[in-house]
Amino acid sequence: MVFCCRQCGTCCMYLGDYIVIEQQTAPFVFACESVSTGTPFTAEVDEDKREIFLDHTFPDQHPHACRFLRPYGSLLRCTIHRDSPAQCKYYRCVAMKVADSRGIPLGRVTGALALHADDPALRTLWEEVERKRPKSDTEAEPWIAAFLRDKGYQVE
Ligand code: SF4
Ligand code: SF4
Incomplete structure (x- = not known):
């Protein structure tokens, strides 16, 4: 976005x-x-x-x-x-908005690539994101979006 x-x-x-x-x-x-x-x-x-x-x-x-x-x-x-x-x-409070497969908003990812969401499943999945994401933020941002989409989330 x-x-x-x-x-x-x-x-x-x-x-x-x-x-x-x-x-x-x-x-x-x-x-x-x-x-x-x-x-x-x-x-x-x-x-x-x-x-x-x-x-x-x-x-x-x-x-x-x-x-x-x-x-x-x-x-x-x-x-x-x-x-x-x-x-x-350069601060961005929203780098990505994350919704479930029906489009119901679940949270957001900040420009510093921190998850702001209460949804337990998304928070658990984020632990995997933190372990696997590329070290560079520039590479990590599109990687995270693709990873979440692959898991069935909508990302914009
Ligand atoms: S924190 Fe906000 S008010 Fe303070 S210098 Fe930065 S942009 Fe300006
Ligand atoms: S919270 Fe977001 S929209 Fe509001 S001033 Fe900060 S960066 Fe801009």
């Missing part, structure tokens, strides 16, 4: 421990670290989001959310969209 981010911000709600502000170096510029990869980066708040960034109500109410996340109308927006780290830019 072609992934289209709806900019709902849900994936950023618990990333406060992973996207860390080390120091403020100018009014809207921050020295940061992407903790999962140990990568330092500099982030300047997007000019058109500075007003919403200055309102700290949301981060105060959501201490686990990324410090750069802010509500914007009915959406949650990244206020450093231009300077956000690579793993944010």
Whole structure:
């Protein structure tokens, strides 16, 4: 499937421990670290989001959310969209949707190739996926889709 981010911000709600502000170096510029990869980066708040960034109500109410996340109308927006780290830019919350043979949705596979599903049979089958899948994510993604289809699941 072609992934289209709806900019709902849900994936950023618990990333406060992973996207860390080390120091403020100018009014809207921050020295940061992407903790999962140990990568330092500099982030300047997007000019058109500075007003919403200055309102700290949301981060105060959501201490686990990324410090750069802010509500914007009915959406949650990244206020450093231009300077956000690579793993944010390429993150996909849905790489595949998985349904049973009748088309009843069972769950999804994220861009990091993690299964998000409660269905016990699919979760058991996923253990086999984890054991047998190619190591490279690029090769694994089409392999997993073919594997699940072969087992009778619908994958899109
Ligand atoms: S990647 Fe998914 S969860 Fe994150 S903002 Fe986009 S649609 Fe929402
Ligand atoms: S830097 Fe932006 S995209 Fe990345 S977690 Fe924070 S709010 Fe989300």
